[in-house]
Amino acid sequence: MRALVWHGKEDIRCDTVSDPEIEHPRDAIIKVTSCAICGSDLHLFHNFIPAMKPGDVMGHEMMGEVVETGSQMNGRLKKGDRIVVPFTINCGECEQCKRGNFSVCERTNRNKETADKVFGHTTAGLFGYTHLTGGYPGGQAEYLRVPFADETHIKVPDSLTDEQVLFLGDIFPTGWQAAAQCDIEPTDTVVVWGCGPVGQMTIRSAVLLGAKQVIAIDRIPERLSMAEAGGATTINFEEESVVERLNELTQGKGPEKCIDAVGLESHVSMGQPDTLLDRAKQMVMLESDRPHVLREMIYVCRPGGIISIPGVYSGLVDKIPMGQAMNKGLTFRMGQTHVRRWTDDLVRRIEEGQIDPSFVITHTASLEEGPEMYKVFRDKRDSCIKVVLKP
Amino acid sequence: MIFLNSMSRPAGDPRLIEAGPSSFGSADRLARDLGWFSIGLGLVELFAAEKITGALGMRGNENLVRAFGVREVASGIMTLSVDRQAGLQSRIVGDALDIATLATAMRPDNRKRGNAALALLLVAGVTFLDLIAKGAIAARHRRENGKVRSYSDRSGFPQGIEAARYASHKKLQDKEDISAGAGSGTKSGDNAT
CATH class of the missing domain: 3.90.180.10 (Medium-chain alcohol dehydrogenases, catalytic domain)
Structure with missing residues (x-):
């Protein structure tokens, strides 16, 4: 065969x-x-x-x-x-x-x-x-x-x-599980990082599970257009500040639910200096994954919020701000589907x-x-x- | 290697009979070879700097050659990685630095200027290969500009987004009503008792 x-x-x-x-x-x-x-x-x-x-x-x-x-x-x-x-x-x-x-x-x-x-x-x-x-x-x-x-x-x-x-x-139940494990309530803002296939399914799942507002983050115009078609407000992280825009869209309080549909290969760019360091460390095998999205989610998430991770991670990540996560009382949910x-x-x-x-x-x-x-x-x-x- | 792996697989698993064409193209292979060359040259520059400066009539520049060695190794690692475009770019910048440095050895009083000229020729040749590889890789991996499709008609909700939102909100509302009803039911039951 x-x-x-x-x-x-x-x-x-x-x-x-x-x-x-x-x-x-x-x-x-x-x-x-x-x-x-x-x-x-x-x-x-x-x-x-x-x-x-x-x-x-x-x-x-x-x-x-x-x-x-x-x-x-x-x-x-x-x-x-x-x-x-x-x-x-x-x-x-x-x-x-x-x-x-x-x-x-x-x-x-x-x-x-x-x-x-x-x-x-x-x-x-x-x-x-x-x-x-x-x-x-x-x-x-x-x-x-x-x-x-x-x-x-x-x-x-x-x-x-x-x-x-x-x-x-795979991708439909993966997106569904990512949204379901956020325990979405009708007043929630759900933010999805990454508008690839899993991200797209997650956006639709969050809508079907009753989120008040779904926000999608990516940099590829066609992916953002598909996310918008599915009911999301979009942020192009190459054109605007994710932190500022999320604060604007949540009256300064931050989103209750954050979903990482990117995983270990987050985009590397000069605008996000931590990604350059991650990439360099990854090349010489000092770190296996690039966790920029995790860091950003922990920073922007509303205290008491939930971080859901359907994106695949393979091994070791550096510089995860556990102090922020612990003090904000964030809940992490993740896993294969x-x-x-x-x-x-x-x-x-x-x-x-x-x-x-x-x-x-x-x-x-x-x-x-x-x-x-x-x-x-x-x-x-x-x-x-x-x-x-x-x- | 692949045949050895095939032999160790469980009996019911598929085993290779005939390999097809690779997704790793000729430009990728050229870049990979340049990456290994870069690492090899870098290690020579790091560990045999005195011999290199001696052969080129550039005594006293050993630390510079070692620094170039570190640069070569870093460029090589980058060129072997998925980000080989950045690696090739750094190699081309490095080639320019090499050429500029070797040019200083072309002074008339340098008795080894023949060696320096040969080295210059070699660097020019490698620079040419770097430029070819960089161009080919860029062409292979480029996202076509100006041909972005819009998927704004792909909601995924056959009955429309509003229907999807309405259905979900109604379901959540019903759930809340049921739990509120159950709560008040318990209360009235308590009162009756």
Whole structure:
């Protein structure tokens, strides 16, 4: 089969690889009908997240049709079913899964021993996302083996198109969780840093969850235009002061809820000197992540507010003003997405026409065009916000 | 390397059969090679400054050469990183400094001016490669100016933003009404008791 394979930093190729095979009775194989390039795939593309190996198949946003199942599906999945695959693999049986904490499933990371050493305790296995989280082959491919498939799937109605449901596997529930864990109240101002695909989903989620005002921060005009279309007031941080503008929009009190949809690769610019220092330290491996957004959120957030972090961080960050955070009594909520905790509700909302996540797709391409699309997405060329690949 | 990795993968995982074209283009490769060259040259300048100044007839400038070595290593690291455009830019500025410094060794009384001329020629050649790489990388990574699309028609709410806002506010209002009702219910119950 054809698959997008990681060969090294910025080196992704559309290779011919062997087809995946059932390894365990709870496995299933799907024929991928649609998959997407996620913003966090770019962290792997740039080799900022450790433990990738040459030959790893990329991709953690995918859906398709079940073509083969193991013997232990317990009637939950059969050949011909159309499913979206959550990027977090979950067993459904461990203590964390039973609590709905699917992204920290205790049993699905097949490199648990390494993860225990690195994280303290293992987290769930993820598709196409380094050997720290299991080294499972990803879904930017023609076929995908889904481990624990009887639990790790979202069945989707035939009445909805691939484009409408594909993002149930990651960015839609990720944006939703980012907003939901803010405990939004009708009087709240919610600020979203980063108007990439997750940021866009977060903005819509905050609107649907009833925020009084949603503010979006970015510097790319087309992303800001999409954010505005979704109901956000926008701030271009290259043209105006984020701190001053947020104070203006909140009568000097600051926003109650701040969401970081940027993560470890925040934009480096002369206007934000801390980002230059972070970048220099990152180059010589004195720091793994650039946490400019975290610093800014802690500074602008209203005392007693909530900081929500759906953006991916990989390791160590410097100069986080814990004094400000502690004295202001801020609450931090973060984590990989507990995808299945949210998806029943989100499928219903899509079916009811409350939201159509396909709005975010700006580019559709074939798998063979995938390596080039990684660069188009990374360089934000051709007004690219979200790429969907059709294997 | 990739074949060794393939062998250590679990049996059911896909293994490489045939590699396709790389996303890492020729301009990226040239920049990477220049980055490694920069680090190599920098280390030589740092640790063999006396030999370099001796060969060029520039005795007494050892600390300057070592400083240039530090600059070369820093530029090399930057050129090997994702921000290779900035790295190449710093290399080009460094090339100009190198040329200016070597030009001072071209004085008639320098018995090693032949070596200095050769070094100048080499630096000019590398500068040419730096300029080519910088131009090619800039062309590959440039966001086209003036072609920004507007997505102002992409709300994502098929029934409109106002409907989405109304639905959410109504839901929150209903929730508040229910909890207020439950609260007053308890009160009246208490009174009755």
